[in-house]
Amino acid sequence: MPQPNGVIDLQHLTKRYGRTLAVDDLSFTVLPGHVTGFLGPNGAGKSTTMRLVLGLDAPSSGAALVNGKRYASLPRPMHEVGALLDAGAMHGGRSAFNHLLCLARTNGIGPGRVSEMLERVGLAGVAQKHVGGFSLGMKQRLGIAAALLGDPGVLMFDEPVNGLDPDGVRWIRDLMRSLAAEGRTILLSSHLMSEMALTADHIVIVGRGKLIAEETVQELTTRYPSLEDAYLALTAGSLEYGASGS
């Protein structure tokens, strides 16, 4: 069962690549029981923040804690945290089943659970097919299956809706909400504001690596006509890459 204390806690998290400040003194807390949307323009530092939480990148200063601990100190991390960062991050020559089993084995998870998760994300029929032939949407589903393998209390998804058909988009929305309803902590990044408004309860907005807003969807949509209007107004000053003249 998910950990009751599933919390992601960022404390003055900072990441510098050479002269570029990708994440700049970022502090916020993600709590269990609801979906927290993670928004920001391209290059705002969302993916870097997730990599820092997972210990893939080392912070220049500050800390990212999961359940009060550094991710790298967790002995069987897949049982506490599940993550989907990059749907394409898999060896194309491996079957879906073997891809998941390679990951499952490291955390003492057996092939039965792998089959169960393939069933849950709707890929049971292609379990033995090479993932190189999968569409982006199928890879997203496989990545979600990987994140759920250890039944973790904390889940992070970086743009999981990309490449999914309308049916898949609806499926992700329902999945996120049901995972949150089970008491899990969900951090979800997406650029689709209408989708985010339907899925998330809390919103964290970042721009140029800094925290811009940390509010409930309800608060934002009270002050602005829609979540999209709120997002555009709040991030107007932090666009790193945008077309001119609009």
Added chain:
Amino acid sequence: MSVLASEWLKIRSVRSSHLTVSISLGGILLGLGLAWMAVDMYDHATPAQKPGARLAELEEVVLMVPQLCMGVLGVLATTSEYATGFIRTSLTAVPKRWPVMAGKSVVVGVIALFTGSAVIFATYFVCRALIADRFGGLYQIPFTDKLPLLTALALTVPVFALLGVGLGSILRTASGSIVVLVGAVYVVPIIVGNLPQPWSDLLGSVMIGALPHEITRDTTTNTVYGSLLPPVAAAAVLVTYALLPLLAGTWLLCRRDV
């Protein structure tokens, strides 16, 4: 143990692993073909030519096939994870990181040990059977006298494989790692062989190709390399070829952002 099971599945679930092992074993067929050609030439030579006919030990000739293939297997075991981005998923599952390298090394090393031994010993026995007493009794030396050298030759194959794993982890690209692997092992010895003395013998003695003969103090074959190292030192150099890049690669893996 669980990481070892994972690394074993990673290796056996991709086609390149099966391919590199198969091509390695194809070295036995190469040895068979060369032995057959040698026998044919010898039998068609005039009685006057036969006493002077010379042949290189064919198991040493075909050794480069499993050496290179298992080196490539080692390189791909690490670099394919970087090329696909799978390394990030792998390290998310095993955030301590070093067990991933340890698991890979054990799996690749054991596969290379079995493959290398199979190629060396099978080629030796094929040649022994085919060549019989031809070429001045080259294959008439008792097997027990050849056993130490054959074993040392077989051991160079896992050394190549682990060198590949280490290089792959340091350089993170397959092309770069394979260039270094081939360069260090086949180009550098040629350069060393052409250096003036005493450098040719000094440096030639630490080339991988020289080490099996030095380790076993083998006198049954001629070597193109230097032979200045005593057995223990030669064994230490062979182990260093495998471990030094591996340790450097592990150290880098544990410190780098991925």
